[in-house]
Amino acid sequence: MHIDRKAQWVVRQSGLPTIVRRCPDCSSTRHHPSGKIRVNANGKLLDVWLLLSCDGCARTSKAPVHERVHVSALKPARREAYEANSPAMVCELAMSASLATKNGYRLDWAGTWALETDTPNPALDGPGPLTVRVAFELPALVRLERLLMLGLGLSRPGIRRLVAAGRVQLPVPVDGKVHQDFEFTVAGAAPAGLGRLVEAPRPVAQQVRQDMLALAAER
Ligand SMILES: [Zn+2]
Incomplete structure (x- = not known):
């Protein structure tokens, strides 16, 4: 039978991927999100960055998420999540393969x-x-x-x-x-x-x- x-x-x-890209200040290539998202408004246009921290020297750098995007192009819930540094949103951005490709960095999933x-x-x-x-x-x-x-x-x-x-x-x-x-x-x-x-x-x-x-x- x-x-x-x-x-x-x-x-x-069990964790977030390491963002692999060159640090201008030290020899480390490993970065993790700092937990913050920066939003700059210029009239109706928004710039949004995911802030990263270098594992080697703690230097903060920015990874562009949106550049000069019209405020109406973002769902309100999404914009609020950016403005509130929502941990779930930080997690989503840090794991995004398309954001990695757009910004020319690699994700290490080990x-x-x-x-x-x-x-x-x-x-x-x-x-x-x-x-x-x-x-x-x-x-x-x-x-x-x-x-x-x-x-x-x-x-x-x-x-x-x-x-x-x-x-x-x-x-x-x-x-x-x-x-x-x-x-x-x-x-x-x-x-x-x-x-x-x-x-x-x-x-x-x-x-x-x-x-x-x-x-x-x-x-
Ligand atoms: Zn560094």
């Missing part, structure tokens, strides 16, 4: 998240498939391989074997990155007699192929 199993993983937020699973180290050798839904609490760029290692409790070679055996279909290549909700399924282990696919890694097949090629070349 095949039993379909389901698991839910959540990428929980140490900003932790994986929470409802089934730690799930058994993968059963006959039924395991479907995993992954939800993101923050748009952190996460290496898929690392996520699978944490969630499935496997080593890097273990993950590579699973992928090489075709037992798992992934939304991006295993060495790629993910940042939003997705679902994947790990197929059940092959029936006895065929051997367990997870223990028949591709390198063996490759080795055989290489040996055959070497033999062919000798002839």
Whole structure:
């Protein structure tokens, strides 16, 4: 009997990404939001900046959010959040990939998240498939391989074997990155007699192929 199993993983937020850009005053490239948003009004035009603090020397710098935007172009709630230095708004701006691109800085997501699973180290050798839904609490760029290692409790070679055996279909290549909700399924282990696919890694097949090629070349 095949039993379909389901698991839910959540990428929980544990911090804000580091904003990576050059500091004019010291050798550090790491910045975090100071917690303040500056709004300057010039008639009906607004300038809005996210204020950043250098991790090395605490120098404050500004990252433009809006430049000479007409006041009517901003939703009142948004403008109020800017003016009140709303922590949620600071958080949103600090995590914004589009703001990072616009301002030419990089976001470093290391140490900003932790994986929470409802089934730690799930058994993968059963006959039924395991479907995993992954939800993101923050748009952190996460290496898929690392996520699978944490969630499935496997080593890097273990993950590579699973992928090489075709037992798992992934939304991006295993060495790629993910940042939003997705679902994947790990197929059940092959029936006895065929051997367990997870223990028949591709390198063996490759080795055989290489040996055959070497033999062919000798002839
Ligand atoms: Zn500095």
